[in-house]
Amino acid sequence: MSGIKSLADELRDSMRKGKPPQANEIPSAEPPKDTPKKKTETLERLFENILSHELTGREKLLIRLDDKTLFLLKQLKVAKGIDMNKIISYSLHQFLKTHPELTRYIKEHIKTLDL
Known part of the structure; x- marks a missing residue:
């Protein structure tokens, strides 16, 4: 049952990988050859640090963000779940x-x- 993916799950996975979904595709564990390995490792380390960051405060603030930044943050939520x-x-x-x-x-x- 855990091997069954919905269309939304497949789309999220393909967006994380940066390529369009294709039928019967087996994901590879290697990063693409045109992407430098060091940049990928640095980004992954950054994402790990962000995900492990704990929200400990209870105070809520209202902040204003420009449209471009807000759009980027929404995309990051979909792509990495942050x-x-x-x-x-x-x-x-x-x-x-x-x-x-x-x-x-x-x-x-x-x-x-x-x-």
């Missing part, structure tokens, strides 16, 4: 990790505020 909230949270955590001067600036600025 939720928009998860990728936004992961991206923000990575941004703050790579720019610690921003956190230091905020802490210093709050110390100088007169309340």
Whole structure:
């Protein structure tokens, strides 16, 4: 029973592979030869990191995104099953990790505020 796939499952699988679905096709374990192996490994590692990122907060925020970014996030949800909230949270955590001067600036600025 687990070997039966719906048409939607086959379409999702083919979209993940980046090629149109074909009848009686056996998926290969090797990446396409025209794709550099290092880029594929880097992307897979990135996807693993995003999927393993835990959403621990309870606060909800309303954010505005342009149409192009929103469309890309929706496609990523279909292609890899990554939720928009998860990728936004992961991206923000990575941004703050790579720019610690921003956190230091905020802490210093709050110390100088007169309340």
